[in-house]
Amino acid sequence: MANSTVRGRSGTGTPRQRSVAAAARAAAKRAERANRPEESGDESARQEPAEETRTRKKAWFREDSKAKEKVKEGAGAKTRTAEADAEAAEGGDTAAAGKSSRHRPGLVSAVLAVLVVIGLVAVAVLGWKFRDAGRADTARTEALAAAQKAAPVILSYDYRHLDKDFAAARSHLTGDFREQYQKTTKTVVAPTSTKYQGVVKATVAKPSSGGAPAASVVSATPDKAVVLLFMNQITNSTQVSGPRLDLNRVRMTLVQTSEGWKVSAVDAL
Template structure:
């Protein structure tokens, strides 16, 4: 019999299901004479009649949902990565700023220290030069008639080991010779012919030490020489800053 429904084999149309049910009921009536009501058959609902998508199409939303979740996860990961990168950039900027601040403070400290040392060195030059000009005539002069007083006054301008050396030398050598030959020595720092500042200059200076060069004339009288003898000397004095001011710590004749 020709397929009037246009469906493929194995597919039963609603009309044919009704005809089959009627045939079965008629056969049963023939066999038993009792007519039983036709029990409705439970057929699987047609996907199309329920407005549902076939199973092979229901995976789509799941995939879309998975994609959305994956996108959300990727977005969150990207945001976290971006936040971490931003945090690293902020940390790097903060580190650079900290280094710059520290470098600035170090520079200020160095320049401030250098400026202070320069100011102190300038002060040392002025005061050490004045101390040397005052000390030279006293340390390099003596009179046999008052040796103890002259030597004691001279020691007041000295410091350290040089003071001890001066005491030993004047006691053991200078005093006996001066007394024997009635020696008298007068030392002066040379002044320009027209007057002015004595000839002395600072060779080097630091806050607590200075070296001064002086031009000193010494006039000597004794029983060993006729008249006065004048010696033109260049003297280098080293001065050290002590609790009592600038004191002579070395004397060298050049």
């Protein structure tokens, strides 16, 4: 019994047993091939995935090519835009440079004209100041001489020829002060001098050792000057027993007129 089993396994059994075993092996192989289509005889099962893979690859290559074309087009557009912007900027710079070069001569001319005007004004101002300073110096000299000449005449009189003395004094005066002097001498000085036989002699003080009179210019402009003088007045009249000496300080204002420097005010200090 045991021997028959061994022979059946080794292919030495009965024909029926060998047929059953072969059918079982064939069924097992068919099942195995069904589970592994690529090893089976079905050619369409092995080719279908490869075809699908090739289709997907082709589609991918097409999409990739389109994407690359789009990227190239975008890059080209950006390049063209950048070039256009650069050309526009260069053109603008060139236009600006052209405008600047065209306007520069006009600007330079305008600046030069302004500088010339400023220079002329400066020269005119300096010239005016120089001339004014020169005129002021001249005024100091002339006004001082006029004051030294007019003061003794204005402050002196003699009861024996009052009209002549007062007329001489008025020739050195001007403006309101001339009218004031005439009124005062007529209503006050003339009656008093006549009654007491008054005689007044005025001179500009001088140092005992000699030298220039005691007079100086306080201020001066081309048209006006103020002069300070030290005056000696000797008075004789019936009211005093002998000559009386008065030492006075007088501030005299003079102005330039068509007839020269004239006294416009006298103030005793």
